[in-house]
Amino acid sequence: MSESTKLHERRVRAVAQGVGSVIGSYVSHARGATVVDVDGGEWIDFASGIAVTSVGHADPRVIEAVQAQIVRFAHTCFMVAPYESYVAVCEQLNALTPGTFDKRSALFNSGAEAVENAVKIARHVTGRPAVIVFDHAYHGRTNLTMALTAKAMPYKHRFGPFAPEVYRVPMSYPFRDGLDGTAAAARAIDVIAKQVGADNVAAVLIEPVQGEGGFIEPAPGFLPALAEWARASGALFIADEIQTGFCRTGDWFACDAEGVEPDLVTMAKGIAGGMPLAAVTGRAEYMDAVHPGGLGGTYGGNPVACAAALAALETMRVLDLPAAARRIGGVLTSRLRALGLPGEVRGRGAMVAVELVLPGSVVPDPGRTQAVARACLREGLLVLTCGTYGNVLRLLPPLVISDELLDQGLTILEGALRATAD
Ligand SMILES: *Cc1c(COP(=O)(O)O)cnc(C)c1O
Secondary structure, three states: OOHHHHHHHHHHHHOOOOOOOOOOOOEEEEEEOEEEEOOOOEEEEOOHHHHOOOOOEOOHHHHHHHHHHHHHOOOOOOOOOOOHHHHHHHHHHHHHOOOOOOEEEEEEOOHHHHHHHHHHHHHHHHOOOEEEEEOOOOOOOOHHHHHHOOOOOOOOOOOOOOOOOEEEEOOOOHHHHOOOHHHHHHHHHHHHHHHHOHHHEEEEEEOOOOOOOOOOOOOOOHHHHHHHHHHHHOOEEEEEOOOOOOOOOOOOOHHHHHOOOOOEEEEOHHHHOOOOOEEEEEEHHHHOOOOOOOOOOOOOOOHHHHHHHHHHHHHHHHOOHHHHHHHHHHHHHHHHHOOOOOEEEEEEOOEEEEEEEOOOOOOEOHHHHHHHHHHHHHOOEEOEEEOOOOOEEEEOOOOOOOHHHHHHHHHHHHHHHHHOOO
16 A cells, blocks of 8 residues: 555545545655655646745755744744844835835735735725625635635635625636726726725725636736726725735736736735745835734744745745746747647746637536646646636646756646547
8 A cells, every 4th residue: 555545544534524635645745846755756846836836845045044043933923022034024025016105014824814904904994895806716715705705616615604895896807708908997897886886995806817716817908997996996906916926927926017006915825935924015004004903913924934935035036036937938838829729828927827618619628627637647747727617727837947847747738638639
């Protein structure tokens, strides 16, 4: 019996089945873009732990920073006894996020927690209740963020009732709606104005490129039009850059591509080389509007996670990971487009999706999508699926992946896509 099979038997008896896993193998260690399981099996990683290990597994700077910090102190709670690394992370986020205006930041543990806090800040600043979200959105699994998330199964099914004052409006989805950014924004704004009322809106919350919903990149002009509407309406424009941030899309943040300057940005995932850390960064006048003690949490901005973040940010700068993401994305999209698949190959930087449909239609093909993902897993390539219709393969390799591994992974994926063509 393999070591993974033995571990799986223990897992089934010990771990709640509500927590799923993509592969049945258990990890021994990981380096760069390679994951090794407890039976010595090797996996090429096109998942990065869901867009987290952008600097690669076991980044030497991250390891050194974590080791140095853990022997100094693991925790004091920043709200009890503060420390320099928290301040340094905030300084860097203030400088890196879109917009040159004065900013402040606050640190948390998870993406959902960052989103919750961004909504808290927006409601506090505006004194208004309503939060506008979009079709296909994903913002997390806590009660408020479940309400903000679009998809029922698996995220919301039988977990209600959900937090109130959340309103969903149409997303720009060029492959399916054929609208340009201006028309798609007008459609969304019309729903907001008629069904919610501009004066009731605290925040417009959007992923600049949607993640779990299917790697949906809105048409050019959509985000600037919404940001402009929010500004004119006295609402905050919040960009959820939890999946898109930190070089993934070929810029430091996805909003950079169109020069959109959000009032608040939520961040997590790629921020700290695999350590749990999240943040909200935004305009100083909004962030500082909240009374002392109104924001925080026991572990938020943990010193080991902050040390890891400072190291990961250094690696992103030194290795120019925005450029690496653009290069990786170019290789992925050009080779996948050459296959002439029914559907769409799309991507910004190294956030690449293959949306599969039935030939000659736009009818989603989740069956083929799952078959391709399973075939890749059998061949040692870690890939994920996503999308409201479950018909999107999403590719998120570490941005430090070598050309050889990228080529090997792509070859496996191409083989699986060809084998499932009918
Ligand atoms: C993953 C994700 C979240 C939730 O982050 P957690 O750390 O899992 O709570 C929120 N928003 C987006 C866009 C995400 O991709």
